Amino acid sequence: MVETGVPKALLSFIVNCFEEISNQGLAEALRVLVFIRIPLAEAKIFLQEYNDQIIKSLIWVLGCEFKPQVMVKSHAVLALKTMIQAASSGFLERLEPPFFEMITRVLKQTTTVSQQGMNAALHALLIACPWGRNRLMMVESGAVSALIELELGIPEKRTTELILGVLFHLCCCADGRAEFLSHKGSLAVVTSSLASTKHFTGYIN
Known part of the structure; x- marks a missing residue:
């Protein structure tokens, strides 16, 4: 069972990386996030608290260059899919x-x-x-x-x-x-x- 708060902490870290335009520790955070899997209930709560910041953050990750690129970007898009799955209809109709x-x-x-x-x-x-x-x-x-x-x-x-x-x-x-x-x-x-x-x-x- 995933320890309560771990997915939120990792998602918050990814948002902070986006806001600070820093990829230090980002690959590892994404790897762990995908490994433990984000419970949909926690994803929904995070979207309510941070609105679309996590979506923007993961989109930013997909536009960055990494080594190894395939692993990091695959993890980013897997996390993105989970967040989209958890999103409300109101959120989805406001995608940019x-x-x-x-x-x-x-x-x-x-x-x-x-x-x-x-x-x-x-x-x-x-x-x-x-x-x-x-x-x-x-x-x-x-x-x-x-x-x-x-x-x-x-x-x-x-x-x-x-x-x-x-x-x-x-x-x-x-x-x-x-x-x-x-x-x-x-x-x-x-x-x-x-x-x-x-x-x-x-x-x-």
Whole structure:
């Protein structure tokens, strides 16, 4: 059982690093945080107390350079997914463009995170998809193209499921459909995926 207060202390440390623009001890804090796992109840309380500071802090981490980069950024995106899972609907509908821009950047730079980290990034997007404002920001960040390119790389089944789940939501808005149809790989994505998923059924009928 995780000792009460440890996740909060680590999250607070990450926020302090962001505010002071210092990465000293950051990699270790993220490693421990992911290892012990953040209880959703504590994550919710932290979000209530610190508002969006932890989200901004983790996005900042994803934009920094580290050695080893893959491990640190994978841990950051895993922590980010947990915080997004714990967020209220009111919080999720107030997400800002930098969140989607950085997640899209992670999807494009596939060598910067592990497979687990990539799935966490996709999961975070999927959680944010129900809100039209969020879908528009995803489209504007280039997420449609990034998702198609990622799927064309023939990822594992779970990754494909997440990709198609997000694409389905994005294709529910006009801008998302336009971006999808304008990509030369869109037909290949639909064709190769129809046999194993029904995510696109509502979209292509």
